[in-house]
Amino acid sequence: xxxxDERVELLKKLWAEGLSASQIAAQLGGxxxxxxxxxxxxxxxxxxxxxxxxxxxxxxxxxxxxxxxxVPRTSGGRILPQTVGANALxxxxxxxxxxxxxxxxxxxxVVPISRRLSLADLTERTCKWPNGDPLHEDFHFCGNESAExxxxxxxxxxxxxxxxxxxxxxx
DNA sequence: CCCTGATTCGC
DNA sequence: GCGAATCAGG
Numbered sequence: 001x002x003x004x005d006e007r008v009e010l011l012k013k014l015w016a017e018g019l020s021a022s023q024i025a026a027q028l029g030g031x032x033x034x035x036x037x038x039x040x041x042x043x044x045x046x047x048x049x050x051x052x053x054x055x056x057x058x059x060x061x062x063x064x065x066x067x068x069x070x071v072p073r074t075s076g077g078r079i080l081p082q083t084v085g086a087n088a089l090x091x092x093x094x095x096x097x098x099x100x101x102x103x104x105x106x107x108x109x110v111v112p113i114s115r116r117l118s119l120a121d122l123t124e125r126t127c128k129w130p131n132g133d134p135l136h137e138d139f140h141f142c143g144n145e146s147a148e149x150x151x152x153x154x155x156x157x158x159x160x161x162x163x164x165x166x167x168x169x170x171x
Numbered sequence: 172c173c174c175t176g177a178t179t180c181g182c
Numbered sequence: 183g184c185g186a187a188t189c190a191g192g
Contacts, residue, residue, distance in 0.1 A: 002184095003183085003184085031185085032185070032186075034184095034185050034186060034187080035184070035185050035186090036185095037185090038183090038184065038185050038186090039183090039184080039185085042183065042184080
């Protein structure tokens with residue numbers, strides 16, 4: 001992924017909004033949080049709001065080049081108070097044997113902003129609620145922090161374990 | 172352990 | 183310029 005003008009603009013916007021580097025990386029897709037942080041610094045839009053100088057940061061010595069090192073590590077992510085407009089929820093794929101109750105691509109479903117993870121990026125503690133059409137590029141998993149030992153985040157867990165009939169009136 | 176941003180430096 | 187590895191901290 002390269003830093004197109006659009007991606008840079010989005011980066012600036014999200015950074016200004018206070019999203020963390022990992023969250024921004026998740027939104028942009030194709031980049032690590034390190035990449036985001038690096039870009040932020042190069043764009044000189046660090047500080048973000050208050051503060052001025054960084055009090056601590058001596059230096060560093062030995063540095064092992066980026067050679068035979070594994071650890072892809074794509075972590076980070078927190079549910080934000082904001083919401084994103086109606087993503088169609090689909091019943092199709094099953095993430096890791098997580099129970100997948102049927103849910104109509106409902107009308108006014110508002111999904112919390114997610115990390116939009118791919119299947120490969122899911123971990124034990126990420127929400128495995130699938131969003132979008134599995135046959136589309138748009139397909140992704142919520143990826144937000146999942147609830148206590150559950151497969152979904154608190155928001156999706158509610159939808160998942162509620163009878164369709166009750167789901168209706170409770171919203 | 173989870174995460175955060177900051178820095179260095181090989182590429 | 184890019185970003186993994188690393189650091190320092192919550």
